[in-house]
Structures are given as C-alpha cells and as structure tokens.
Amino acid sequence: MVTLDETTATEEQYQLATYKKMPVVAERGEGVWIYASDGERYLDLYGGHAVAGTGHCHPHVVKAIREQTEKLLFYSNLVYSETRARAAEKLVSIAPPSLTKAFFCNSGTEANENAMRMARMATGRGQIVTFSGGFHGRTADAISATFLGKYREIGQPNVPGHLRAEFGDIDSVRAVADDSVAAIMLEPIQSMAGVCMAEPSFYRQVRELCDERGIVLIYDEVQTGVGRTGEWFFAGGEPSDRVVPDIITLAKSLGSGIPVGACLVSEKIASHIKENDLGTTFGGGMVAMAAVTATLEAIENDRMLENVRGVESYLRERLREIKQVVNVRGRGFLLGLEFADKAKPIHEGLLERKIITGTSSDPSVLRLLPPLCLKESDVDVFVEALTQALRGE
Ligand SMILES: Cc1ncc(COP(=O)(O)O)c(C=O)c1O
CATH class of the missing domain: 3.40.640.10 (Type I PLP-dependent aspartate aminotransferase-like (Major domain))
Structure with a gap:
C-alpha cells in the first residue's frame, strides 16, 4: 500500500502546486462515496468540483x-x-x-x-x-x-x-x-x-x-x-x-x-x-x-431529477435544526450553507469526520455539490457530522 505521506511527497515534488489539497489519497469511488488508500471512506458532497453528477463510477x-x-x-x-x-x-x-x-x-x-x-x-x-x-x-x-x-x-x-x-x-x-x-x-x-x-x-x-x-x-x-x-x-x-x-x-x-x-x-x-x-x-x-x-x-x-428535488427538501428541513446555519442558498444540489461565522473551520471539521464539502469566495458559505444520487440517509450522516463539528466534539 502506498502511504499518504509517500503519495503527498511525490505529488508535491513532481506536480505544480496549484491547489491546496485535502489530505486524502483517492483510490476508488462508488456512488456518493470516495474510498481512500488508507481504507477510510468519505461521503463526497463536492463531487470533485461538481463533476460526479451521476455519482462515482456509475x-x-x-x-x-x-x-x-x-x-x-x-x-x-x-x-x-x-x-x-x-x-x-x-x-x-x-x-x-x-x-x-x-x-x-x-x-x-x-x-x-x-x-x-x-x-x-x-x-x-x-x-x-x-x-x-x-x-x-x-x-x-x-x-x-x-x-x-x-x-x-x-x-x-x-x-x-x-x-x-x-x-x-x-x-x-x-x-x-x-x-x-x-x-x-x-x-x-x-x-x-x-x-x-x-x-x-x-x-x-x-x-x-x-x-x-x-x-x-x-x-x-x-x-x-x-x-x-x-x-x-x-x-x-x-x-x-x-x-x-x-x-x-x-x-x-x-x-x-x-x-x-x-x-x-x-x-x-x-x-x-x-x-x-x-x-x-x-x-x-x-x-x-x-x-x-x-x-x-x-x-x-435512476430518476435523479426527482431525487434531487426530494432530497433537497429533506436537507433544507434537517438544516432548520441547526441554528448556526443562517441561510441556505441555491437550488437542487447546488447549495450554499451560510453560517454566522467562517465556513472554513466547519469544512475542516467535516473533513475530519470523513465528509468532503466545498468552500467559496464568500468566507461564510460552505458549498455542497453532491452527486445527484445522494439519499436521505446520506443527509442524516451529514447533519449528524455537522452538528458534531459545530459543537467541536
Ligand atoms: C460556472 C463555471 N463556468 C466555467 C468553468 C470553467 O470550467 P473548466 O474548469 O472545465 O474549464 C467553471 C469551473 O469551475 C465554472 O464553475
């Protein structure tokens, strides 16, 4: 198994450093999940810059x-x-x-x-x-x-x-x-x-x-x-x-x-x-x-358009439980969660809990661009992790 450190060092040596990367060595993907080389799996709510619309490896x-x-x-x-x-x-x-x-x-x-x-x-x-x-x-x-x-x-x-x-x-x-x-x-x-x-x-x-x-x-x-x-x-x-x-x-x-x-x-x-x-x-x-x-x-x-509409409503409803989310912008699965404070530490807290999200040029907004096959049960995983990240658990 190639370790995170070896891969990181090799990429940093040979690839121009144009992006701040997450400490994840992506190896395999399935639906809304990315599997890393260390055996961890991540719930992907960012889809590699909104690319994995049908999910990974449909x-x-x-x-x-x-x-x-x-x-x-x-x-x-x-x-x-x-x-x-x-x-x-x-x-x-x-x-x-x-x-x-x-x-x-x-x-x-x-x-x-x-x-x-x-x-x-x-x-x-x-x-x-x-x-x-x-x-x-x-x-x-x-x-x-x-x-x-x-x-x-x-x-x-x-x-x-x-x-x-x-x-x-x-x-x-x-x-x-x-x-x-x-x-x-x-x-x-x-x-x-x-x-x-x-x-x-x-x-x-x-x-x-x-x-x-x-x-x-x-x-x-x-x-x-x-x-x-x-x-x-x-x-x-x-x-x-x-x-x-x-x-x-x-x-x-x-x-x-x-x-x-x-x-x-x-x-x-x-x-x-x-x-x-x-x-x-x-x-x-x-x-x-x-x-x-x-x-x-x-x-x-897979009736993904219907899925997006249904799961968006569910996600918006669940987010109402979280008082730090002051607004949910956007439509469907292009959502911006606006926080009273900076979104970056929340993005990092979620990553520690194995959830990939995105930031934006608005420091208070966390961006979600998940695959169109995201389910309500995945939303539950996200909301649970977000609650913990916000509590700093
Ligand atoms: C709205 C929009 N237009 C254009 C582009 C450029 O696309 P690409 O990176 O495939 O050239 C992007 C990329 O993020 C985008 O978000």
Whole structure:
C-alpha cells in the first residue's frame, strides 16, 4: 500500500502546486462515496468540483465507456460517428426546444470561449457583458469575462471586449448594454461567489433587454446544467421565470468525469456559423460522447431529477435544526450553507469526520455539490457530522 505521506511527497515534488489539497489519497469511488488508500471512506458532497453528477463510477456509464474503448478510442469531426450522433441527439432532446444544435469541446472554459465567439460572429459586434461574482474559466477570453476576486487579474493582460455589470441589478446592465454588445453572459447561480441567485424577474428583464437590443443571451450552465438544480437546466425553469437563452454552455458533470464540454445553440445562432468558424481536435471524441449519452441515460433511468428535488427538501428541513446555519442558498444540489461565522473551520471539521464539502469566495458559505444520487440517509450522516463539528466534539 502506498502511504499518504509517500503519495503527498511525490505529488508535491513532481506536480505544480496549484491547489491546496485535502489530505486524502483517492483510490476508488462508488456512488456518493470516495474510498481512500488508507481504507477510510468519505461521503463526497463536492463531487470533485461538481463533476460526479451521476455519482462515482456509475455502472451504466462505466459500461458504456468500456465498450467504446474496445471499439474506437477516437476519431475527429472529419468523420461521422454513431456514438457522436446519439450523444448530440440525446443532449438536444433534453434541451429547451429552441436550442437545437450542439457543439462539443472539452471543458467549461472552452465552451464559454466558443459561445462568446459565436455571439460575436452572429452579431458582428465585439463586447461581452458579464457580471461581478461570475466565474467563467481560465483561458484568455473566459478569464477576462470573470469579474470574481483575483481571477481576472491572474489573466492579465486581459483581452479587450469585456464589460462588467452587477448581478441582479438590471439598471447596471442597461447602462452598459449598448449596440456594441454581442452578448450578455451569466452564471445563473453564481456558485464560486457563494451560491448567489438573482430574483426571477432579473432573468426575464435581461432576456427582454437582449431581444430589444439584438444581443445574444448566454447562460453559463457549467455548474447548474445536467440536472444539478433538479431540472435538466436552470434555463427554462421556474427560478429563471422560464427564460431560455440563445446559448447554454455545459461541462463538469456532462461526461461523469470524462472531460467534455458543450454549447447548446439556437437555430438562429447556428445559421451564422459556417465550416471552419469553430474547431477542435478532441471535442466530439467517441469516448467522451459515449460518456455523455450514458450520463444522461443514467440520470433518466435512476430518476435523479426527482431525487434531487426530494432530497433537497429533506436537507433544507434537517438544516432548520441547526441554528448556526443562517441561510441556505441555491437550488437542487447546488447549495450554499451560510453560517454566522467562517465556513472554513466547519469544512475542516467535516473533513475530519470523513465528509468532503466545498468552500467559496464568500468566507461564510460552505458549498455542497453532491452527486445527484445522494439519499436521505446520506443527509442524516451529514447533519449528524455537522452538528458534531459545530459543537467541536
Ligand atoms: C460556472 C463555471 N463556468 C466555467 C468553468 C470553467 O470550467 P473548466 O474548469 O472545465 O474549464 C467553471 C469551473 O469551475 C465554472 O464553475
């Protein structure tokens, strides 16, 4: 058995130290559980940055990936593929009806870069409006669109063509969204900012402004998409006043851990995109496509959307018992537990009790992004541990 110390030392020696890691050597996963090399198991309420939507190693997804790897690992978009055709058809079939085409890439930041590019191509305009608190990725255009904490600064010199508005404040959007603006892009629930949602009327007002001024509306659903809110997408749902954008971007849980991103695009946007306008070597590769179809099937077969809604209600009810939780933000399984005090020591206390959670850029908010198959009995384990962590037992 390789020990925690040996693995830690080796990673620290050979991998660039870009993340503060938890002292866990992850070896195996099953559903909501991560098994470490020292034999401990952890209840995973973070899903490896919201990736494990179907849970770890869902058998249907693993089988589909395994079968695909035995047939063809990869061929690019220069040929047709039944696996790719099925994935595109399946993804479009669950999308809001006006979004009729999929573009596949490999990550969230790439999906956002391509969405912004499509908006610029479709409108012939240059500027993109994004919001304070939004996170859109770390490549040049996406990080320049990210007005959260230090991120934009990390990407300096930023690329031109970015304007900032305040999330939830339509007047601030009106003030910048003139006829130089190609797109307004928003993270409908700002996750990293501390799980912040706007009023339903805000999404409606942004949609109306876009229609009025010929601006493309992009929802970055890299976190909120693929069932996380208890619906397939935030777009078209109740908290957005049923608003549907012109483009939705996806990644994270779309491939259950196989890297894949996507843009779902309206017919109107698609009509402006010609051969060679966009491209990618790996996007639409067969293993990723097999993972996408199987992920969506697993969510359907196991009725995970219903599960998210039911278990969210149960979790909210149980959290009412804990007076230190002053507010529960978000929707479905993208939840921000707001504490009167700092969340970091609670995150650490939970980890000592073998529960993985996330923090955010709001120091008082603990983030939960569990697999969509989390059960009420798992919630009981969490609430018990949280109670103990808060008592310092
Ligand atoms: C809302 C949102 N958009 C975009 C991204 C970037 O995705 P990726 O890390 O796959 O490039 C993230 C990643 O955390 C995200 O949360």
